[in-house]
Amino acid sequence: MTSSATNQIPVLVSGALGKMGSEVVKTIQQSTKFQLEAAIDTSPSHEDLDVGDVLGIGNLGVTVTSDLEGSLCAVSQKYRDSSVPNAPVLIDFTQPSVVYENTRSAIAYGIHPVIGTTGLTQDQIIDLSDFARKASIGGAIIPNFSVGIVLLQQAAAAASSFYENIELIESHHNQKKDAPSGTCLKTAELIEETGKKFNTSNVKEEELIEGCRGGLRQSGINIHSIRLPGIVARQEVIFGGVGETYVLSHNTVDRAAYMPGVKLVASKVRELTTLVYGLERLL
Numbered sequence: 001m002t003s004s005a006t007n008q009i010p011v012l013v014s015g016a017l018g019k020m021g022s023e024v025v026k027t028i029q030q031s032t033k034f035q036l037e038a039a040i041d042t043s044p045s046h047e048d049l050d051v052g053d054v055l056g057i058g059n060l061g062v063t064v065t066s067d068l069e070g071s072l073c074a075v076s077q078k079y080r081d082s083s084v085p086n087a088p089v090l091i092d093f094t095q096p097s098v099v100y101e102n103t104r105s106a107i108a109y110g111i112h113p114v115i116g117t118t119g120l121t122q123d124q125i126i127d128l129s130d131f132a133r134k135a136s137i138g139g140a141i142i143p144n145f146s147v148g149i150v151l152l153q154q155a156a157a158a159a160s161s162f163y164e165n166i167e168l169i170e171s172h173h174n175q176k177k178d179a180p181s182g183t184c185l186k187t188a189e190l191i192e193e194t195g196k197k198f199n200t201s202n203v204k205e206e207e208l209i210e211g212c213r214g215g216l217r218q219s220g221i222n223i224h225s226i227r228l229p230g231i232v233a234r235q236e237v238i239f240g241g242v243g244e245t246y247v248l249s250h251n252t253v254d255r256a257a258y259m260p261g262v263k264l265v266a267s268k269v270r271e272l273t274t275l276v277y278g279l280e281r282l283l
């Protein structure tokens with residue numbers, strides 16, 4: 001039976017064998033709301049094997065493929081002529097170097113992109129938003145699916161009117177390819193929305209080791225990235241004031257933290273006709 005007959009949401013997962021993608025496949029499998037249609041991953045030794053067998057959760061009847069275009073084409077074709085409208089969703093957790101093209105391809109095939117992969121530039125996000133608007137395809141770029149991060153970002157944006165000095169620290173496992181994290185960039189962008197400049201009272205600084213003051217944004221905010229095994233993901237925002245510091249901190253210890261957000265966005269994205277950026281836009 002197709003998902004149009006059962007009313008389940010058809011889902012393609014790209015990066016299906018990765019740390020996040022494998023969690024997503026397991027989550028979809030456990031939910032009656034979703035139907036896994038395709039599992040895309042470039043891992044050559046797993047091509048054509050059943051994704052459930054590879055992940056040790058039992059045969060799911062979906063083989064791993066490296067062919068994203070072919071999968072988008074097949075799934076879009078399958079549901080296009082269905083008598084019951086049932087728009088498919090692509091959930092992407094791959095890598096920064098391919099996420100732009102993956103998102104464009106999904107939109108081109110009329111499949112709603114839910115993008116967890118980080119590393120998109122502001123220009124790329126604008127370009128993809130234009131493309132989605134022209135195609136009337138709703139999508140979502142979500143640098144962090146955890147609700148706690150949205151709360152931290154809202155608190156940070158509110159506190160930034162009361163402080164002149166801010167530094168951000170993000171810490172991740174040492175398999176992470178991009179720095180700073182997408183979460184940290186989004187946090188900085190939300191703090192910067194008022195156009196305020198920060199850290200202007202610091203003395204002229206001299207770095208004895210290049211980069212030790214972190215990455216400097218135009219707003220004056222410094223971002224520091226830590227990479228260590230043993231960490232999943234941490235975000236800290238430190239405000240400095242007269243005789244005090246105010247620290248906001250969020251710690252992810254298990255990737256299960258992202259799954260309620262992934263399910264929520266994968267459901268809501270089909271009601272959109274534009275591309276939204278940030279989980280706060282859908283809560």
Ligand SMILES: NC(=O)C1=CN([C@@H]2O[C@H](COP(=O)(O)OP(=O)(O)OC[C@H]3O[C@@H](n4cnc5c(N)ncnc54)[C@H](OP(=O)(O)O)[C@@H]3O)[C@@H](O)[C@H]2O)C=CC1
Pocket residue numbers: 014015016017018019020021040041042043044066068093094095096098115116117118119142143144145146182258
């Ligand atoms: N939005 C959020 O809440 C979160 C976002 N992320 C982001 O998600 C992304 C993935 O993270 P993570 O799961 O830890 O990374 P992993 O490296 O564990 O997983 C990525 C998977 O994608 C595969 N892959 C790489 N290129 C392609 C491609 N072109 N097509 C299909 N599959 C591909 C990789 O295969 P191979 O190993 O063979 O290269 C790997 O299996 C990162 O950008 C990360 O920052 C992570 C956690 C939460």
Ligand SMILES: O=C(O)C1=N[C@H](C(=O)O)C[C@H](O)C1
Pocket residue numbers: 118143144172173176180181182183184232233234
């Ligand atoms: O690579 C990760 O692990 C994570 N990536 C996302 C990011 O770059 O912000 C989200 C979370 O921090 C975990």
